[in-house]
Amino acid sequence: MADKNLQKFKDVLRSEHLKVTPQRLAVFEEVCSTDDHRDADDIYLSLKQREKAVSRATVYRTVDLLLKYNFVSRIDIEDGKWRYEHWLDCTRHDHLICVRCGNIVEFSDKNIQIREKRIAKSFDYTLVRHVLNLFGYCSDCRGK
């Protein structure tokens, strides 16, 4: 499962004439190790803690690479930091974010996606990407 994807990553690197380096593999493996939505520094610190230290610059460079080749997706919860999540199952989804505790729930709504396409078409735009974030209070945080 993860191994198969690791292989896919290596294949992409090779086919793009990019080097298969221990640092790149470490970042890939770290990103795939949880379903969390983490920023570059979270990933950097996790690797460091696990004695698989990779420089911050390389973490940034590698997540960009993973993004480019669709191994991760990136979300922006408007706190000034990009967050990354692995994309192993390729299930498109959007996010519902608690404005107090930061908890993130994932959802997917086919009907909204259809309407988005229709909207883009009506303005003669070719849709390439969408961002749908819902912000609110989770049940734990509702009563402050």
Place this chain on the structure above:
Amino acid sequence: MADKNLQKFKDVLRSEHLKVTPQRLAVFEEVCSTDDHRDADDIYLSLKQREKAVSRATVYRTVDLLLKYNFVSRIDIEDGKWRYEHWLDCTRHDHLICVRCGNIVEFSDKNIQIREKRIAKSFDYTLVRHVLNLFGYCSDCRGK
């Protein structure tokens, strides 16, 4: 129209025991002068050019204020800068953004909003805000 809103702004300032300063009025007036989606520095530079210079710090402070009291809305087109637009008519809308030229089209879809509420409810979240941005190529930019 704009005058009526300027009055409303002054009233809010006074009711909140905030001072009605030339700088705040200048930023308010500048923000309301177009329907564009501009970042703080755009606003700063426009004011400067019009010989109504206000410091950058004050522009930032004032757009925060305008946001807090709902005179502007803020959008994030993921280029690292907040953009502001006046909120005179209070029409809720979302944005369709050209990834090449940056052109922004506004739209509103009641049905999507209904579905969003339903989704939030299903996860027991109290919705406070949403972000819906569609990214694509406009008709001018489609053929590169």
Place this chain on the structure above:
DNA sequence: AGTTAAACGAGATTCAATCTCAATTAAATT
């Protein structure tokens, strides 16, 4: 006019992200 707390401006600071460049290393070539 005098008082006072809020607001201002200039410049310092923060912080995520990117860049620079010398040293290292993956991998293609002998």
Place this chain on the structure above:
DNA sequence: AATTTAATTGAGATTGAATCTCGTTTAACT
């Protein structure tokens, strides 16, 4: 297996939007 070559790395510098600091100014109340 050794050599060559170009990509990659890490340390630290840089960028740029946004925020903060702090001494000075000013709106607004008396």
